[in-house]
Amino acid sequence: MPLEYDVLESSAQTDAYPTRDPEKETWRERVDPTVWQDWTDQAPISRGQADAFDRDGFLVLEDLFSTDEIAALVSQAAELRSALEGSDAAEVVTEPGSDAVRTVFNLETRHDLMARLSRDVRLAGIAQFLLNDEVYIHQSRLNYKPGFTGKEFYWHSDFETWHAEDGMPRMRAVSASLLLTDNRAHNGALMLMPGSHKTFVSCQGETPDANYETSLKTQKIGTPSQESLRDLAQMHGITDAEGPAGTLVLFDCNTIHGSNGNITPDPRSNAFFVYNAVSNALADPFAAEEPRPDHLAHRGTPSPIKLRTGALV
Amino acid sequence: MPLEYDVLESSAQTDAYPTRDPEKETWRERVDPTVWQDWTDQAPISRGQADAFDRDGFLVLEDLFSTDEIAALVSQAAELRSALEGSDAAEVVTEPGSDAVRTVFNLETRHDLMARLSRDVRLAGIAQFLLNDEVYIHQSRLNYKPGFTGKEFYWHSDFETWHAEDGMPRMRAVSASLLLTDNRAHNGALMLMPGSHKTFVSCQGETPDANYETSLKTQKIGTPSQESLRDLAQMHGITDAEGPAGTLVLFDCNTIHGSNGNITPDPRSNAFFVYNAVSNALADPFAAEEPRPDHLAHRGTPSPIKLRTGALV
Incomplete structure (x- = not known):
C-alpha cells in the first residue's frame, strides 16, 4: 500500500x-524556544520575569x-454562570447530578467584559511578546470548582493533547489564567513542575x-x-500557584x-485563555482520527487579536 | 415502659x-477544659506552647x-507494612484492589519500637500534662496514603465519633501524629480549624x-x-499541619x-496514637447500638502507660 506508506512518512516528517x-x-527534548524573542525595555514584562518564564515555564x-476590575469580573462571571444554569449547550459543562455550571467555553464570545479581557494587553500583550507573533485564542473558558467536593485534575502537558488531538504543530502557545477567587495549595491551586516544559513526554497509548x-x-x-511523573517531580519539584483573586498565572503550553481535590469550603474559579501564535495555526490532528470540536480548539484561518489598553471598567 | 424511660433519662443525665x-x-459549648492543669516550669512543653494548644486545639x-530516631521509625514502619502485605487481619486495611497496606491498627502491639514510641515522654508525657491524668491508648495506627491516588478524608471531630460510637464520656483525650514523611499542603497534609475544639457540633443523623x-x-x-463547616472556617480559618518527617502534630479530640486528596508522587505516612485520660475510660456508646471493635477503641479497665525517657534507638 504505497500511498498509505507515503502519507505516513510525510506526516512523520512534519511531526x-x-x-x-x-x-x-x-522523553524528547523540546525543539522550540519558550520565549521567542530577546527581551528589550519595550517588553510588557521585566527582564527578570521573562527569564523566569523561560526557565520555569510559568509566571505568577x-x-x-x-x-474595581477584579470585582467587576468576579460579579459578571457569577452572573454568567447563573444565566447558563441547566443549559444543555455543548460549551457549558454542569456538575454531575446538578444544574450548577462548572465550565463555560468560548468565554469571550458570551460576554463583553470577557471579550475585552481576552484582548487586554496584560494578557494578550504578554502572550504576543513571549511568542513573538500575533496571537489568537485557541481555547477559552470560565472554570468554577466548588468547595467541599472539588475533584482533582491529574498531571498533564496541555500541548500533548493539543498536538495529538487538535493538530497544534509546535510549542508556541501560552495559557493565561486570571484567578477570580483566592487560590491556595489547600483549596486545589494549580500545581506546576518548574522546568518540565523543556521536555516533551511522548505518551503511551492510542x-x-x-x-x-x-x-x-x-x-x-x-x-x-x-514513573515519569516521579522523575520529573524529583528533578523539578512542584510549585503551587497561590495568590489572591486577581492574580494572573501564565504558563507555557508544555x-x-x-x-488536587478540595474539601475546603472555598471554591476556585478562573477565566482561562489560551493564546496561540498565528503562525502556529492548527493542522490535522497528529494522533487522532478526528479533530476535537471547535469550542475546544478553534480551527480555520486565525484572526489575530487587536490589543486593548487601559482599565477594563 | 417505665424501665426504658428510666434508662433513657439516666443516660441523658450523664451525656x-x-x-x-x-x-x-x-452547636453546643464545650464544657470541658482543653488543657487540664496550669502550666508550671515542670511541664514538658513551654508556657507559650500550652497556651497555643489551649487556644488552637493543636500544636505542631x-x-x-x-x-537516627526518625530513620529507624521510617524504616521499621516500611518493614511492618511489607510484612503485613495481603494480610486479612481486621486490624490491617489494604488499598482497594491491591495488597498494599494502608492502615495497621494496634500499632504498639505489633512492633517493639512502636511500643517504645507510644510510651515516650515526648508523646505520652505531653498528653499526661495536657490531660492532667495518667493516660492509656484509646486507638493507635500506622497510616500510609500513597502518592498519585491518595483520597481525601472529610472534615470531622474525632470526639463526636468516639463519644457516639465508642462511649468516650468527656473531651479529655489527645491525638499524637508523628509524621514519617514530609507533609505539605499539596500532598494532603492534615488541615485543622484552630479554635474549633471549643464548640461541639452535635451532628444530625442516626x-x-x-x-x-x-x-x-x-x-x-x-x-x-x-453550612456549619463554612461558618467554622469563616470564624477560625484553616491551618495546614506542614512539616518534615519527624514533626509531631498534637491535637485535641474535638x-x-x-x-485533601493527593496527586503528587509523594506519599504521606504517620504513626498515630490517641491518648485518653484514665479517668475518662469508655462507657457504653452514647449514640450507637453496639460499640466498635476493640482495635478501634480499647475497652475495659485501662492500663496506664509507664513513661519512658531517653533516645528511642
Whole structure:
C-alpha cells in the first residue's frame, strides 16, 4: 500500500513531537524556544520575569488588575454562570447530578467584559511578546470548582493533547489564567513542575474516538506514567500557584501541571485563555482520527487579536 | 415502659454531648477544659506552647526526635507494612484492589519500637500534662496514603465519633501524629480549624449498624453540615499541619480536621496514637447500638502507660 506508506512518512516528517505510541513512552527534548524573542525595555514584562518564564515555564503575577476590575469580573462571571444554569449547550459543562455550571467555553464570545479581557494587553500583550507573533485564542473558558467536593485534575502537558488531538504543530502557545477567587495549595491551586516544559513526554497509548468526552473530566490518555511523573517531580519539584483573586498565572503550553481535590469550603474559579501564535495555526490532528470540536480548539484561518489598553471598567 | 424511660433519662443525665439527632444539627459549648492543669516550669512543653494548644486545639512540634530516631521509625514502619502485605487481619486495611497496606491498627502491639514510641515522654508525657491524668491508648495506627491516588478524608471531630460510637464520656483525650514523611499542603497534609475544639457540633443523623465498616473510608454520619463547616472556617480559618518527617502534630479530640486528596508522587505516612485520660475510660456508646471493635477503641479497665525517657534507638 504505497500511498498509505507515503502519507505516513510525510506526516512523520512534519511531526516534531510524535506521541501516543501504543508500545512505549519516551522523553524528547523540546525543539522550540519558550520565549521567542530577546527581551528589550519595550517588553510588557521585566527582564527578570521573562527569564523566569523561560526557565520555569510559568509566571505568577499579582497586582496587574485594580480592585474595581477584579470585582467587576468576579460579579459578571457569577452572573454568567447563573444565566447558563441547566443549559444543555455543548460549551457549558454542569456538575454531575446538578444544574450548577462548572465550565463555560468560548468565554469571550458570551460576554463583553470577557471579550475585552481576552484582548487586554496584560494578557494578550504578554502572550504576543513571549511568542513573538500575533496571537489568537485557541481555547477559552470560565472554570468554577466548588468547595467541599472539588475533584482533582491529574498531571498533564496541555500541548500533548493539543498536538495529538487538535493538530497544534509546535510549542508556541501560552495559557493565561486570571484567578477570580483566592487560590491556595489547600483549596486545589494549580500545581506546576518548574522546568518540565523543556521536555516533551511522548505518551503511551492510542487516542480513543471522541476521547474529549471523558478526558475533560478525568484524563487517562495523554498523561505521563507515574514513573515519569516521579522523575520529573524529583528533578523539578512542584510549585503551587497561590495568590489572591486577581492574580494572573501564565504558563507555557508544555509545562506539566495538575490540581488536587478540595474539601475546603472555598471554591476556585478562573477565566482561562489560551493564546496561540498565528503562525502556529492548527493542522490535522497528529494522533487522532478526528479533530476535537471547535469550542475546544478553534480551527480555520486565525484572526489575530487587536490589543486593548487601559482599565477594563 | 417505665424501665426504658428510666434508662433513657439516666443516660441523658450523664451525656454532656448529645449527638446524632435524626432531626437537627446543633452547636453546643464545650464544657470541658482543653488543657487540664496550669502550666508550671515542670511541664514538658513551654508556657507559650500550652497556651497555643489551649487556644488552637493543636500544636505542631519540630525537632523533638533525632535524625537516627526518625530513620529507624521510617524504616521499621516500611518493614511492618511489607510484612503485613495481603494480610486479612481486621486490624490491617489494604488499598482497594491491591495488597498494599494502608492502615495497621494496634500499632504498639505489633512492633517493639512502636511500643517504645507510644510510651515516650515526648508523646505520652505531653498528653499526661495536657490531660492532667495518667493516660492509656484509646486507638493507635500506622497510616500510609500513597502518592498519585491518595483520597481525601472529610472534615470531622474525632470526639463526636468516639463519644457516639465508642462511649468516650468527656473531651479529655489527645491525638499524637508523628509524621514519617514530609507533609505539605499539596500532598494532603492534615488541615485543622484552630479554635474549633471549643464548640461541639452535635451532628444530625442516626448511626447505622456497623457504621465503622464504611466510615473509615468515607465518613458520612458524624460530620458537620456544609453550612456549619463554612461558618467554622469563616470564624477560625484553616491551618495546614506542614512539616518534615519527624514533626509531631498534637491535637485535641474535638478539633475539626480533614485532609485533601493527593496527586503528587509523594506519599504521606504517620504513626498515630490517641491518648485518653484514665479517668475518662469508655462507657457504653452514647449514640450507637453496639460499640466498635476493640482495635478501634480499647475497652475495659485501662492500663496506664509507664513513661519512658531517653533516645528511642
